[in-house]
Amino acid sequence: MPQDVDLVIVGAGPAGLMAAMWAAVYQLKTIIIDKRESRIVNGHADGLQSRTLEILHSFGFGDQIYKEASLMQEVCFWNPDSYGVIRRTDRIPDTIPGTSRFQQSVLHQGRIENYLFDFIERTSSEVSVMRPAKPLTIDVDESAIESEDAYPISVRVECLSHNQPNGTSSAQENAEVGENEIRCKYLIGCDGAHSWVGRQIGLVMEGEQTASIWGVMDVVPITDFPDIRMRCAVHSANSGSIMIIPRERGLVRLYIQLTDIRPARGERFDKSMGSPSLIFDAAKKILQPYSLSYDYLEWWTIYQIGQRVGNTYAKFDRIFLAGDAVHTHSPKAGQGMNVSMHDTYNIGWKLGAVLNKTAQRSILKTYESERRPIAQQLIEFDTKFSYMFSGRPAKDLADEAGISMEDFKATFQKGNDFTSGLSVRYGACKIVAQEHHKSASADPAIPKSVLQLGSRLPSFQVVCQCDATPIQLGDVLKSDGSWRLLVFPGDLRHEASMQRLKNLGERLDRSSPCGFPFLTENCVQPILIHASPRREIELFDLPKAFYCGSAAGNGGFDYYRIFADDESYHQGHGHAYENYGVDKERGLVVLVRPDQYTSWMGGLEDLAEAERLLSGILRR
Amino acid sequence: MPQDVDLVIVGAGPAGLMAAMWAAVYQLKTIIIDKRESRIVNGHADGLQSRTLEILHSFGFGDQIYKEASLMQEVCFWNPDSYGVIRRTDRIPDTIPGTSRFQQSVLHQGRIENYLFDFIERTSSEVSVMRPAKPLTIDVDESAIESEDAYPISVRVECLSHNQPNGTSSAQENAEVGENEIRCKYLIGCDGAHSWVGRQIGLVMEGEQTASIWGVMDVVPITDFPDIRMRCAVHSANSGSIMIIPRERGLVRLYIQLTDIRPARGERFDKSMGSPSLIFDAAKKILQPYSLSYDYLEWWTIYQIGQRVGNTYAKFDRIFLAGDAVHTHSPKAGQGMNVSMHDTYNIGWKLGAVLNKTAQRSILKTYESERRPIAQQLIEFDTKFSYMFSGRPAKDLADEAGISMEDFKATFQKGNDFTSGLSVRYGACKIVAQEHHKSASADPAIPKSVLQLGSRLPSFQVVCQCDATPIQLGDVLKSDGSWRLLVFPGDLRHEASMQRLKNLGERLDRSSPCGFPFLTENCVQPILIHASPRREIELFDLPKAFYCGSAAGNGGFDYYRIFADDESYHQGHGHAYENYGVDKERGLVVLVRPDQYTSWMGGLEDLAEAERLLSGILRR
Ligand SMILES: Cc1cc2nc3c(=O)[nH]c(=O)nc-3n(C[C@H](O)[C@H](O)[C@H](O)COP(=O)(O)OP(=O)(O)OC[C@H]3O[C@@H](n4cnc5c(N)ncnc54)[C@H](O)[C@@H]3O)c2cc1C
Ligand SMILES: Cc1cc2nc3c(=O)[nH]c(=O)nc-3n(C[C@H](O)[C@H](O)[C@H](O)COP(=O)(O)OP(=O)(O)OC[C@H]3O[C@@H](n4cnc5c(N)ncnc54)[C@H](O)[C@@H]3O)c2cc1C
Secondary structure (H helix, E strand, O other), rough: OOOOEEEEEEEEOOHHHHHHHHHHOOOOEEEEOOOOOOOOOOOOOOOOOOOHHHHHHHHOOHHHHHHHOOEEEEEEEEEEOOOOOOOEEEEEOOOOOOOOOOOOOOOOHHHHHHHHHHHHHHHHHHOEOOOOOOEEEEEEEEEHHOOOOOOOOOEEEEEEEOOOOOOOOOHHOOOEEEEEEEEEEEEEEOOOOOOHHHHHHHOOOOEEEEEEEEEEEEEEEOOOOOOOOOEEEOOOOOEEEEEEOOOHHEEEEEEEOOOOOOOOOOOOOOOOHHHHHHHHHHHHHOOOOOOOOEEEEEEEEEEEEEEEEEEOOOOOOOEEEEEHEEEOOOOOOOOOOHHHHHHHHOOOOOHHHOOOOEEEEEHHHHHHHHHHHHHHHHHHHHHHHHHHHHOOOOOOOOOOOOEEEHHHHHHHHHHHHHHOOOOOOOEEEOOOHHHEEEEEEEEHHHOOOOOOOOOOOOOEEEEOOOOOOOEHHHHHHHOOOEEEEEEEEOOOOOHHHHHHHHHHHHHHHOOOOOOOOOOOOOOEEEEEEEEOOOHOOOOOOOHHHHHOOOOOOOOOOOOOOOOEOOOOOOOEOHHHHHHHHOOOOOOEEEEEEEEEEEEEEOOOHHHHHHHHHHHHOOOO | OOEEEEEEEOOOOHHHHHEEEEEHHOOEEEEEOOOOOOOOOOOOOOOOHHHHHHHHHOOOOHHHHHOOEEEOOOEEEEOOOOOOOOEEEEEEEOOOOOOOOOEEEEEEEEHHHHHHHHHHHHHHHOOEEOOOOEEEEEHHHHOOOOOOOOOOEEEEEEEOOOOOOOOOOOHHOOOOOOOEEEEEEEEEEEOOOHHHHHHHOOOOEEEEEEEEEEEEEEEEEEEEEOOOEEEEEEEEEOOOOEEEEOHHHHEEEEEEEOOOOOOOOOOOOHHOOOOHHHHHHHHHHHHHHHOOEEEEEEEEEEEEOOOOOOOOOEEEEOOEEEHHHEEEEOOOOHHHHHHHHHHHHHHHHHHHHOOOOOOHHHHHHHHHHHHHHHHHHHHHHHHHHHHHHHOEEEOOOOOOOEOOOHHHHHHHHHHHHHHHOOOOOOOOOOEEEOOOOOOOOHHHHHOOOOOOOOEOOOOOEEEOOOOOOEEEEHHHHOOOOEEEEEEEEOOOOOOOHHHHHHHHHHHOOOOOOHHHHOOOOOOOOEEEEOOOOOOHOOOHOOOHHOOOOOOOOOOOOOOOOOOOOOEEEOOOOOOOOHHOOOOOOOOEEEEEOOOOOEEEEEEOOOOOHHHHHHOOOOOO
């Protein structure tokens, strides 16, 4: 008897687990399959970008990870002086100040995956893990692809053992050791580089292997190098480069260029030739005249950089690929784990909404159109960055074969904007309005700066109307599957603004027949941010749409959807209107997707436009 | 065979659990005995004061509680207008701005106790809980009281059942259902009001029962009262008063004066006369003309206020009393749970240090001398506050029998300073230096404002020298049993300041024979906060005493004891010197106790004084 589930995820790495987080939120019946016996305990990725922390926090625990992680505040550049001795030549902030409340930080991939597992476990009992287990075949019944209730995908899975070392729940119990058949509606291949799922759907990875070889070590260093707890990019005169990444528990990760190893062009390096002492000796040479040793080594590896992007991300809009399965590149910019999670953060809510029948199947097309360009940008950036990092520093302006350390710093600095993940901007598509969609009346109100169609909504502090608590608007935009209509009516002490809000409030009244559709739970949630002094506004003078209907179902109101852009008692003023660039006279309405990207913006009178856009996305 | 343990704690309420947290930190072999079958799930206390959150955070999890709790930002006063209709007449911030990074907040006692239990479990396997179980007798071998390795106290305990519903570990397994004998070195009675332990040592509670009767209800209210998510003090014209406390999960706690019930003076009220409808009808009357109803009632009770303090806190300095066992009062100021935890936060580290043989037994005397005055202040405050809260509002200035609402507000506002727990100041004693102890040379350097001998050290942000991370100094002062020597050398770009620091550094060098004693682990830890721009100081130019000797034992340095009072990249400037009032020319050294109270202050040359003080406290 085949088991029927909504979703199969192949691979329980960062990409697979992020997909499973959404599956848990949407209560999708889901099986994750991984060939590894247990979770990873050391090594692998560790860089967490600002955007990733924002995403994790939207599930409720970004702050916990942030507390455990090692925060990176400053990058120090060390370059050879005219005697060839390395010196600190520059320092820059690691994350660009003002861009996010979370700064780039570092924590071992295994710890991060544990947080994801924990979230999945406490959120849903419908998601289970089978491990060690491997898919054997995937078959698709093409005739059933567009049929809503069919299970068009059949997967034969080999369950390799029964001892379930840390599966989340019962899938393994139901499975037989040996072959099992699972039928599902959707499948995501998150099975990393050399993806097996990819091969089944004809994936071709485009790009190539580079010639430079790197070693990685996680050690507790004993050293007189003064910046060992800073992120450092060290270029020695003739011995290659090191990237230093301070980590949790006193550990430091060293990325060390192995200049003495040079495989022939197009060939893969033989990993067995490496050893910790080979790598560490290279490190010592680069860091001279500083001393470097260790008592404790946690992990090491040697790798060769390949820079590739998959030619396709999806088949039949039933099977999707994500993460390392569709893009690989150098680890030094700390992107792999992050971009992989962002991939499935994108496809996850779309699948959830299609499967719980609130959204139309056609939105699944936007996964590839939104995510593949990001991978391409990443490879472009990585190529430039790796080249500069692997190169020998120029001795002087005339040394054209060398890398200018000024150029390197500039690339690094510009790269920080890209690598933070905050600058991602999805183009106009089914779920992001075109610029010209905006009605003439709203145009001047649309700020050009921070609020951009297709960009993630940044967070600023506002104050709860009901209890004066300061709160980050980002904390309101939880990853629970809701779209949000953020209404900025301006200063409600002005009669015109209050009247405009009241008119809008009537359209948002659920009991009214001509009202805005899609207001049911888990579709569009109205949120109000006014620009009046909190104490001069009375809660019950505001439209009911913004507090009626508590999700808790205990008869009370939901008091936490009305906010003031005002001074708090203990944490200052968030200046949200100013920071978002919203005009306090005209006001603004922003439609935000479940993943916090801006879908539409317009004036308070332009709701019909938002309704039109949503009609192509949601189901009534 | 009697079981021998370091410590027996009777009562697993807030006081008992806080004592057990210290026991876990010090790895004391400890048994907690509680007569209740399981932990509490609703009702009881809920107010968390700023100081309590600081204390919980010093164990590493105050932020988690703070995130789950309902924060109280504003108090609204509602009083009758000239027509006798209640109106909002005033608002004040609930916690005085600038006093602590944690503001008063509210969370159910059961949830708080869970956090404490969790900490105990993950910190030590030496602490166990026996429940349901009751002590039957306590015997003390008076001849062994001063003997270090004796177990002078014998406790016969009746273990009432074996099913250990949520004990932390194995004590129950070793115990027989029926009578057990336990011998211990110390015992703390945290068994609440009407303390059994208290009776065994001849405790007399001094004070009296008041006549006013109050009802308490936890409901999810359905109401058009606009301030239902604010803390409100509502005085109606003739129907009595209500205190409104918004809580987590949409709940609101109502403290309702029951003016219709008046027991005869000196008599106890018969609780069985009460019911939810009786209380709620009174609430509705007070809140008129606003509507009030509910679908969900979580808990209710009726109580009569008694205001009493115990005449003694300790016997033989072997048996101690803490919490409700030695002070009872009205719950409306939210003090009971907090002051009870503060009691054992005080005795706990002292016992820990005596038992692990780092401190002299004589410091135990300071428990009663420090804590009993606090209880007396609390009763004084509570008497005044309860009287004003229970009284009828004055109609006008001539109405002398009524309470002036201006006076009430003033009492409330002043009370907030006291009830925050932040203004506690322990007098000079064995462990707090006298003002005149300070040498003449240091006098002008001692700031008079925020830093006070016997007061808790407030927290301001500084920046880690090694990695530029902003950190609250409060996060450095963890409850791990360490004393700390905070060295503020001023701006180290001035040669004189650097020289003074280097001289001090030599005295703090562990390898030097004439160095400062007590520097071993868990005794005195040196910490450096300089006032120079971080980027102009090199870590390894600073004295070794501030980074050598990592506790982790992996060969690395401890880089996290050197800080700069400087701007951070993403979180502004903490202005620690300015806020503490430390002179950047002269500098300052502050000796801080394991509970964050200031023990001694002096100049960088005055270390001999600190050494003299510590010689009377610690053992070499
Ligand atoms: C040394 C090193 C350092 C790195 N540093 C960073 C860094 O600092 N920052 C960063 O962001 N990234 C870094 N990366 C990259 C990062 O680890 C990956 O990009 C990230 O893990 C990709 O996530 P993923 O879920 O797509 O794939 P993976 O993490 O590779 O997960 C794939 C999963 O699929 C399973 N699997 C594979 N094939 C099958 C199959 N046929 N059947 C069943 N299961 C299968 C695997 O067992 C695995 O659990 C680093 C990687 C390495 C090796
Ligand atoms: C309705 C109500 C509201 C309150 N509101 C607040 C508030 O808002 N803020 C606040 O700070 N405080 C409040 N309090 C007071 C608060 O609950 C107490 O002050 C606090 O719990 C005292 O802690 P404790 O550990 O000293 O005693 P308790 O919490 O009473 O704990 C005593 C423990 O000892 C056990 N015990 C008792 N006798 C024995 C025995 N003979 N053998 C074994 N075990 C025994 C009991 O089972 C209990 O577990 C409130 C109390 C009530 C009832």
